[in-house]
Amino acid sequence: MSKPLVVFDKVQKHFGSFVAVKELDFEIREGEFLAIMGPSGCGKTTTLRMLAGLEAPSIGEIRLNDRVMNDVAPHERDTPLVWQSLALFPFLTARENVEFGLKMRGVDKAERKERALKWLDKMGILEFENRHISTLSGGQKQRVALARSLVMEPQILLLDEPLSALDAHLVIRMQAVLTDLQRELGITFVYVTHSQSEAFAMADRVIIMGKGEIAQIGTPKDIYRAPANQFVAEFVGRNNILSGKVASVDGNTARITTASGDFTVPTNEVLLIEGHKASFVISADLVHITLEEPEAGNKAYCKLISEEFVGSMVTLFLEDAQGHEFKVQMQERELSKIDPHSGDEIWLSWDTQSAHVLNEG
């Protein structure tokens, strides 16, 4: 494990009586791509702004390279931010925008120009050097904003939902640009987003925040396959969540009784007590469908409500007799072998090991 670059030490942020950040206690490692993800109002942007010095923590300490940053003014930090609004200077040309930070730091004119041109070139927008910002397209502006921050050659780059204003096809392209850049430069990226696909596609580690707290920290795979709690499971979305009571515990597996039936789940070191409430999730892509009833194992009989196509992937929305919703995700060509129609009743089944018990509730 590489050494921590940034430490959030029991950080809280209050705005009057409103608590934006309840308690943050985590580290950002050197050279990692960290995504902070959560619904709007979860405190993710406040967290980033505290790192940039635009907000001061109310309680706790933020350390960068072992230096306490709480009272360091924003302009004395080296934490450039790529803004959601981009915040490019509209009265300057693309190159002047990129030169801005160097100018503030007193870098002489010739060097400023050279470094700005190098970065415009690197971002593939050298030809727009003298264009005014208002004449650039969304993707070009995005690259100017990135160049403007990266020309400072920082140790850490902060990004606040930088792709939210772009068209879908541009988002995918910019994701590739960002991951390549991060790998090439080897600097730390802290990327705030509400988009799961952006976070999972780019980040080494993801922090899921909810209501001013960290709900889970882990790799995208951890979070997707093994959500720590109901909040994360629901936020990640492509999950079936079943809640009920523990009927019996037998070594590494347990039996959970839900309204939709009895199911066997692996305990995964979660303490399950007979008679207590328990919930578990099965990722939608780990559920199989069949027309005939499977012989044994975990199964549910459902009616198909609707289908949603995204390219070659299909998501089926189903409902069992108790009205509980199930989601199944599969390849379109696999589905066409069975070819169910809305209103058809089919069987769902999954391997015991596919299920994941949640820590709470």
Added chain:
Amino acid sequence: MKQNRSLNFVLGIYVLLIFAFVFAPIIFSMIFSFNSQRFPTIPLGEFSTEWYAKVLADPDVWEAALNSLIVSCSTALIATFLGFCTAYSDFRYNFRFKGPYLALILLPPTIPLIIMALAMLAWFSKIGMSGQLYSIIIAHSVLTAPFAMAVIRLRLNQMDPDLEAAAWNLGGSEWQTMRHVIVPFCKPAIFSSLFLTAAVSFDEFAVSWFVSGLNKTLPVIVLEIVQGNIDPQVNAIGTFVFLISMTLVVLAQLFFASRQMKSIKL
């Protein structure tokens, strides 16, 4: 479609009539300034530049013109500076009594000029500052600063609030950010405000007349000439003042318009 056309026609006539109503007296004054006859009667006499020659030969008028120039330029600078500061404080900070603070700043234009002028005179004589050229400058600055603030505030409201923080984030101190971001962003509004406040000050009569003492501005000297006798010199000066004011207002509008255009593109 046809109905629309006739409606447009009626509205066009209406606009023309309004312009005629507003500008007819000024146009008449311009015409009479080139009229050889002493009294403004129709039929007109011959074309003549006699009155202009007379005005140009009058040292009092020259002095008044110089005074007007000094007053309007100084007023424009001071009022725009004050307006910029108040507009920025409104944009940047939230504080208690901000509502009353803004209301107070916007108050001067709502006070009847004659009351304002009297109050200024009383106050200036009390503190021994009346009858000077700078008395007019101070009074005019108070009078026009609200216009400057309104124009600049409009511009600041168009600014992405992240822009300032972005400059800090890139290593700009507060002063550097003011110089390299806020002022350049407000530049069109600042020019617009300079021209607008200069125009208001150049035209203003009541306050100037009360506080000026012996330092007459152009509008004051016009009254003085009219009081003595009927003299078409007034028309000549009036034409000159009108042209200067119109030029300033048009310039202010041009900057204002270019700013609107830019904000649409942003």
